[in-house]
Amino acid sequence: MTLLVGSITIGLILALLALGIFISFRIFDFPDITAEGSFTFGAALSAALIVSGANPITATAVAFVGGFAAGAATGLIHTRFKINPLLSGILVMTALYSVNLHVMGKSNVPLLSQRTLFTWFESFSETVSGKDTLVNLIGWSVPAKDLWTLFFCLLIIVFFGLLLLWYFRTNIGTAMRATGDNDQMIRALGVNTKVMIIFGVALSNGFIALAGSMLAQFQGFADVQMGIGMMVWGLASVIIGEALIRDNSLGFVIAGAVIGAVLFRLLVAIALRWGMNPNDLKLITAAFVFLALVLPGFMKKTKKVKLIRTK
């Protein structure tokens, strides 16, 4: 049960990553691989700041700003110098690898004895529920602090989900969605699509860096490798969400991304518990996303064939 609560918590943290991927992939149709660098960048910035004694909230906020800047760089390279989206992302991601090493000073920064957002959650739990309390949850006993942590993560993700939902309904947010949907149209309505793309990719990476920062604080270390495969991970979450919730309205899509992120994390946890080799994780994730991308089209084809046959 502790494992389950922990998995859901990580799932909720990675839901921020899913929201970021949702912005770049679904809103803008921009395959943004900067994610892999900005995820680590967020973790690195927070870790370095926390180790040097900064307030965890400041450290987390700086992570968001850092990711935002990295995304803006990708957007700028793409719009200003007309470099293809994928390559723009690869350039920034590669550059960030060095930046991250510089920020952390080494390839791994432990945070175990530091004050982080999560030690705050734990001390909150201690004052409210007492030290080392176990809560009976449908027959399992779970440490109260884990449940409080889960609750705070849920609050955070709900807050950011609603924020995003609100933002994409405002005038500027609607213009941003239109940029991804039909850029010719929105340009003809007087919107600078380049600025929209830069800002959108920046926002996306801000969310991703936030996820990296929170994950580092949760697991107690930042590692220069932790961003690898994160883009596909986020994409898998978004795809699961879309498959589960077949409604295209914005609120549902955002909720779907969050639910997808949690479910995907659970699936992975279960698979690992059943004895899947952790080394195979990324291979299987990639295969999963491949299937998810290919299957809908394949199923349509077979359906058509069936229709023809019955005729």
Added chain:
Amino acid sequence: MLVLSNLNKTFNAGTINEVNALQEVSLTIEEGSFICVLGTNGSGKSTLLNAVAGTFYTDSGTIELNGKDITRWPEYKRACHVGRVFQNPFSGTAPNMTIGENLALAAKRGKKRGLGWGLTSTVLQELKSRVKTLNMGLEERLDSPIGKLSGGQRQALTLLMSSWVKPELLLLDEHTAALDPKTASKVIELTEKIVTAGKLTTLMVTHSMQQAVHLGDRIIMMHQGKIKYDFRGEEKRRLKIADLLSLFDDLRRKDQIDAGVVELLMKNYV
């Protein structure tokens, strides 16, 4: 008022595919005038329209709109003053967004887009009453994605959107060419209604001579990147489809002989 002076545009310069799409094109469109641009394929009529819209920059010449020199303005900046309807009915609307959202985007053309709520109830009310004027029953479907509508409906909405905030200039790029004849005539009817109601300065590219004869107060005929004929006032009103056809035939025949020969013949016989 739109003033074009000596516009030149060459595509693929220096290659075998070099095209002089615009050659020293000068044109003045008075406030409130409705011009139809005719021309054969490749005559430069769409190029002219796109040059004004800012899809690309011209090689030389200047474009002035109501005293503003917009020659070097990017497309989106010009769009703050210019309304546009494209040939492709899918180009003018965002398919995955709702009718209401599309219209709300158009209602903000040229205005600041901030963090205010896009579809407020007052905006929605205005959308409804304006969409009602289309008589298509779309006012009840503001929540459905625009991609589900037919080409004609989308084009009608694009027309409404392009003129939502009164544009200083309305550009129509063969906006009925992709529609079936019945829908096309409906959209043309709507075009006339909107242009007359708003006294909009309009530049319409068309290949339908019927439209050109019946609509607007001036006809321009382009050929090989140049303005060949310019009819206005009484002359335009007397113009028949047959007249335009014979002018086209003339142009085509001239094409078949060498330019030098044409000059010689003109000198001797005309």
